[in-house]
Amino acid sequence: MINLFQKDTIVVVGGFSSGNHIAPLFSGLGFNCVHVCTEENKEHPLLKPTFNPSNYSENYVLTSEAEADDFVRKMSQHRVRAVIAGCEPCVEFADKLSEKFDTPRNDFSLSQARRSKFRMHETLHKNGLKSARQILTSDIDEITNFYKMIGGQIVLKPEASSNTDGVFYCNSVQQIPETVDKILGVKNYLGIVNSKVLVQEYLLGKQYLVNTVSSNGYHYVCDAWVETRYNDEAPSNDSHADFVTVNSDIYHELADYTEKVLNALGIRYGAAHLELRMTDEGPCLVEVAARMSGNVDFSVLYDVNSLTQLSLLPDALLDTESFIKRINCANSSEKFARKVYLSSSVEGHVWNDPNLELFLDIDSVRSVSFRIGNSDYLYKTDRSQGKGRPGYLYMVASSQEKIKCDYDLVRNNEVILYKMMLRLSEIAQE
Numbered sequence: 001m002i003n004l005f006q007k008d009t010i011v012v013v014g015g016f017s018s019g020n021h022i023a024p025l026f027s028g029l030g031f032n033c034v035h036v037c038t039e040e041n042k043e044h045p046l047l048k049p050t051f052n053p054s055n056y057s058e059n060y061v062l063t064s065e066a067e068a069d070d071f072v073r074k075m076s077q078h079r080v081r082a083v084i085a086g087c088e089p090c091v092e093f094a095d096k097l098s099e100k101f102d103t104p105r106n107d108f109s110l111s112q113a114r115r116s117k118f119r120m121h122e123t124l125h126k127n128g129l130k131s132a133r134q135i136l137t138s139d140i141d142e143i144t145n146f147y148k149m150i151g152g153q154i155v156l157k158p159e160a161s162s163n164t165d166g167v168f169y170c171n172s173v174q175q176i177p178e179t180v181d182k183i184l185g186v187k188n189y190l191g192i193v194n195s196k197v198l199v200q201e202y203l204l205g206k207q208y209l210v211n212t213v214s215s216n217g218y219h220y221v222c223d224a225w226v227e228t229r230y231n232d233e234a235p236s237n238d239s240h241a242d243f244v245t246v247n248s249d250i251y252h253e254l255a256d257y258t259e260k261v262l263n264a265l266g267i268r269y270g271a272a273h274l275e276l277r278m279t280d281e282g283p284c285l286v287e288v289a290a291r292m293s294g295n296v297d298f299s300v301l302y303d304v305n306s307l308t309q310l311s312l313l314p315d316a317l318l319d320t321e322s323f324i325k326r327i328n329c330a331n332s333s334e335k336f337a338r339k340v341y342l343s344s345s346v347e348g349h350v351w352n353d354p355n356l357e358l359f360l361d362i363d364s365v366r367s368v369s370f371r372i373g374n375s376d377y378l379y380k381t382d383r384s385q386g387k388g389r390p391g392y393l394y395m396v397a398s399s400q401e402k403i404k405c406d407y408d409l410v411r412n413n414e415v416i417l418y419k420m421m422l423r424l425s426e427i428a429q430e
Helices: 017-028 065-074 088-101 108-115 117-126 140-150 175-181 249-264 298-304 309-318 320-328 400-422
Strands: 008-013 032-038 058-062 079-085 134-137 154-157 168-170 197-201 206-215 218-229 238-243 270-279 282-289 336-341 365-370 391-397
Touching: 008 017, 008 088, 017 032, 017 079, 017 309, 032 088, 058 065, 065 088, 079 088, 079 309, 088 108, 108 117, 117 134, 117 197, 117 249, 117 282, 134 140, 140 154, 140 175, 140 197, 154 175, 168 175, 206 249, 206 309, 206 320, 218 249, 218 298, 218 309, 218 320, 238 400, 249 270, 249 282, 270 309, 298 309, 298 336, 298 365, 298 391, 309 320, 336 400, 391 400
Parallel strands: 008 032, 008 079, 032 058
Antiparallel strands: 134 197, 154 168, 154 197, 206 218, 206 270, 218 238, 238 336, 270 282, 336 391, 365 391
């Protein structure tokens, strides 16, 4: 029997969602990987199914973040090279641990500004960057006065959360009390009970997703996407997102603003995921998360632009010189890509597993992720009401025309898919 103990260790904090790719990557490079999270994170209903404990040499589950010092002492025989947040609920804890281990890290003094969406925008404002007008309060009269001052649609949401949890639009004074009741006193996606409501102006303009990696303050935009919505009546009802090519003018405008945002919020190392709106006054941040984008197929991102958040992560955290060389040699992609957000207009008990060949037989469809199967319940998709998307898929082609043509096939076959799953003779028209 051979015993091998590798001192050089990567600590993954909450290796859930896209974070489940981190340990296999670094293990393949010869590093030892250790996982740590709190009991609350481990039992999170949306995160728990994405975790693979076999990816790690050691797994630590702490009662709370207050046990951080005990965990650091247990790691005394390790040479911790990097601490990486795998998912949004663990970002702040990863900040604390990276400070204790003295590894390459983001500005710890701005950790709260990267978690609190209120402080986030206040920090941008102090740095002279475009930001949303906002208030943080539990007083309905204050919110009503803010609505009247704005003179249009406002957004109400928790101060700190993720995954569109508790985000609502208000178009009238009458909607405000009911919406506030849906937020105050409710435990959000991060496990925090909302004591106040963050109220912001609704930012007009197309929404963009921007994914970055940074090393010692050098930033690189790995991929950017422009989203298309069904309508603007509710948050997160996007139908699809199209890859923004590096050669486009909008890409450079997004990249320039993104770099300033990352600097203002003290993001110096690792991945970040930003949501922006392109307003009449230029890009404006919706929110940023200091971790990799969730629910992505990195093989597709590698195909359209080989320098992905995942592929750049080791150099970003461990070798800034190599990171700079790689991003300076990046080649622009000539491929077109679309991420399609699947959406069901029907609901019911599922009797048959999904026939994903309905999608995979379409030429440009590269991959499909689907989370509903036999014996599950398929809900009508409404993320504002907690009824999530059944899945998503990626399309890649050499022309935008091919993407558009095949997209129509995807949507037609999607209707057939749900019909087969639910054994419906007819699909209800919404």
